[in-house]
Amino acid sequence: MSAAITKQLEAVIGAVPGWTPETVDIRALDGGVTNSNWLATHEGKLHFLKIYGSGTESFINREVSIDAARQAQSMGIAPEVLYYDKNTGLEVVEFLTGYxxxxxxxxxxxxxxxxxxxxxxxxxxxxxxxxxxxxxxxxxxxxxxxxxxxxxxxxxxxxxxxxxxxxxxxxxxxxxxxxxxxxxxxxxxxxxxxxxxxxxxxxxxxxxxxxxxxxxxxxxxxxxxxxxxxxxxxxxxxxxxxxxxxxxxxxxxxxxxxxxxxxxxxxxxxxxxxxxxxxxxxxxxxxxxxxxxxxxxxxxxxxxxxx
Incomplete structure (x- = not known):
């Protein structure tokens, strides 16, 4: 992992309440096209972590996407959005273990x-x-x-x-x-x-x-x-x-x-x-x-x- 990516990860992990780079294990997940996706483990619990790709705000309305995801979660058809920060460019979602x-x-x-x-x-x-x-x-x-x-x-x-x-x-x-x-x-x-x-x-x-x-x-x-x-x-x-x-x-x-x-x-x-x-x-x-x-x-x- 490059020094630049490590620094970026440390910054976004530190933005999540209760998380520090020392208490979170993280590894990359394949499949991201417009964003980078990561599996984060904190206190033994798995989380899906998404770092928004540069420039994606020009064609993705993050407020709408989070609203939609939370509405779907309330219906029981989507994982829970645990943390979202538009300014940091970070989203943490429940990891669907067993799926x-x-x-x-x-x-x-x-x-x-x-x-x-x-x-x-x-x-x-x-x-x-x-x-x-x-x-x-x-x-x-x-x-x-x-x-x-x-x-x-x-x-x-x-x-x-x-x-x-x-x-x-x-x-x-x-x-x-x-x-x-x-x-x-x-x-x-x-x-x-x-x-x-x-x-x-x-x-x-x-x-x-x-x-x-x-x-x-x-x-x-x-x-x-x-x-x-x-x-x-x-x-x-x-x-x-x-x-x-x-x-x-x-x-x-x-x-x-x-x-x-x-x-x-x-x-x-x-x-x-x-x-x-x-x-x-x-x-x-x-x-x-x-x-x-x-x-x-x-x-x-x-x-x-x-x-």
Missing amino acids: RASTNADFARRDFLEHVIDLYAAFHSGNPLSETKDVFEMTEEHIEQGREIGALFPADFNWLLKQYSKAKQAFFASGLDLVPCHNDPMPGNFMVQMDDDAITDMKLIDYEYASNNERAYELGVFLGEVFADEKTSLEMIERYYGEVRAETVARVTVARAIADMKWGSWAVQQRQLSDWDFDYQKYGIWKYGRARMLFNDPRWDDWLRAI
Whole structure:
């Protein structure tokens, strides 16, 4: 560990009430993208410690994320936030002993899907958060920023935008169904506790991108992330809404296409900004390709009318 990192850790550990560098054992955890993550042991108890990445305050509203995390914890679906200091750039959260992060392969199982749908239903029932940022605002922010820095968009991007605009008009004509949303369905955010091969509990972590958003988007982006087929998607829609109606199927399906436009636009922007060893451009073009498949589906205009 470098001297600079050691000094930073000593400073943040000393900021936690009752902690000193001498009484806390700490080791790095893998998996952090925008922050550095650590396992801290104090008086025999494990804690998850997050040090905010430099510049992340420009795109993450920490007050909203902490509010969302605490609200989820009060529902029993998230770990407890034990300490938070925006100025220090530090967050200490209950370590979920006995849990593991879910993987892409897990979501081939129906029970994993059902647990996630139930987590969403619980979180969406909470009080509104202090920030509303819908998927359309997110998408257009990515596109505008990408254009400013010379991102490479697909050759038919104007046509993709035309279909996106039609979807936006349909949602706004019917009215957005705004609820507290997590907005980040990567598998590692679903921490699962298992007894042999059976799920005994699942919790939702990392509320950095939480906001009030369109309810159907949360389902659509998740079902797209886990590659749920049409039959499975209908089953999950029924589990969440209690029934399968043409309107809800249309909202979730169209939101799934919008999710791919959102993340495709984010990726081609990241290609210009990030030095990570990851082919963001390829990922973005693939996301646009998935959106294009739904835009070209013969049912596309029927879904828009059903919204």
